[in-house]
Amino acid sequence: MIKIEHLNVFYSENKALTDVQLKLESGGIIGMIGPNGAGKSTLIKAILNIIPYSGKVLIEGKESKNFLKNIAYVEQKSNIDLTFPITVKECVSLGTYTGLKLFQKVGSKEWLRVAQALEKVNLSEYANRQIGELSGGQFQRVLLARCLVQEADYIFLDEPFVGIDSVSEKIIMDILQDLKEQGKLILIVHHDLSKVKVYFDELIILNKEIIAYGKVKESFTHENLKKAYGDNIFIGD
Numbered sequence: 546m547i548k549i550e551h552l553n554v555f556y557s558e559n560k561a562l563t564d565v566q567l568k569l570e571s572g573g574i575i576g577m578i579g580p581n582g583a584g585k586s587t588l589i590k591a592i593l594n595i596i597p598y599s600g601k602v603l604i605e606g607k608e609s610k611n612f613l614k615n616i617a618y619v620e621q622k623s624n625i626d627l628t629f630p631i632t633v634k635e636c637v638s639l640g641t642y643t644g645l646k647l648f649q650k651v652g653s654k655e656w657l658r659v660a661q662a663l664e665k666v667n668l669s670e671y672a673n674r675q676i677g678e679l680s681g682g683q684f685q686r687v688l689l690a691r692c693l694v695q696e697a698d699y700i701f702l703d704e705p706f707v708g709i710d711s712v713s714e715k716i717i718m719d720i721l722q723d724l725k726e727q728g729k730l731i732l733i734v735h736h737d738l739s740k741v742k743v744y745f746d747e748l749i750i751l752n753k754e755i756i757a758y759g760k761v762k763e764s765f766t767h768e769n770l771k772k773a774y775g776d777n778i779f780i781g782d
């Protein structure tokens with residue numbers, strides 16, 4: 546369980562998040578939506594303790610900085626350098642590092658986990674390719690394989706479906722459903738409102754503050770969407 550109390554984030558003069566209070570339970574897929582600049586990525590980074598904030602973030606009662614091994618995080622794609630010279634399997638193996646001691650090498654046990662994860666995301670044949678050769682959807686699956694290898698109980702994905710093909714999207718959602726059934730907590734920043742009801746158990750609507758949070762049925766309403774996006778919002782049914 547993740548408990549967030551009175552979370553505030555400033556970027557110099559700009560307030561990005563105001564008094565966020567949330568209690569997120571494991572065993573579900575939680576979506577987070579909100580307009581550009583709403584602070585969605587910022588909220589994830591605050592939970593991960595990679596930006597300064599005031600307030601409290603507790604994961605299973607502990608400060609998140611003591612818990613990072615147990616959190617898998619895929620950042621928003623625009624921030625990742627695809628020209629970095631690394632193969633698919635090396636990229637996935639990075640997920641094993643949180644479980645290794647300093648200077649310990651990736652061994653045969655870890656490589657087996659890498660192979661299994663690549664099989665799950667249906668990319669075994671791509672193991673020795675450079676990541677720069679992949680399509681957007683394949684690359685997103687590689688990043689999910691890296692999360693699988695990490696065997697974390699908390700999985701945060703920041704806009705994983707932007708610019709990817711529908712086959713990749715389906716493979717990823719099926720795996721996330723599996724992980725949910727294993728009792729993990731999955732938090733996904735998302736922009737496509739048409740998929741909200743299909744994909745998520747719970748929904749956070751954010752615009753610098755929490756507009757709504759709860760079961761999708763209760764939170765995904767015209768009224769709440771208007772509060773977050775303004776009057777021009779349209780959701781088809």
Ligand code: ADP
Nearest residue numbers: 556559561579580581582583584585586587588
């Ligand atoms: P979202 O992910 O919902 O689009 P972000 O969390 O990226 O929103 O950003 C929230 C606000 O904080 C935006 O106004 C953005 O410009 C600002 N911001 C984000 N990161 C930084 C940063 N490193 N320095 C200064 N301002 C930032």
Ligand code: MG
Nearest residue numbers: 585586587621
């Ligand atoms: Mg963002």
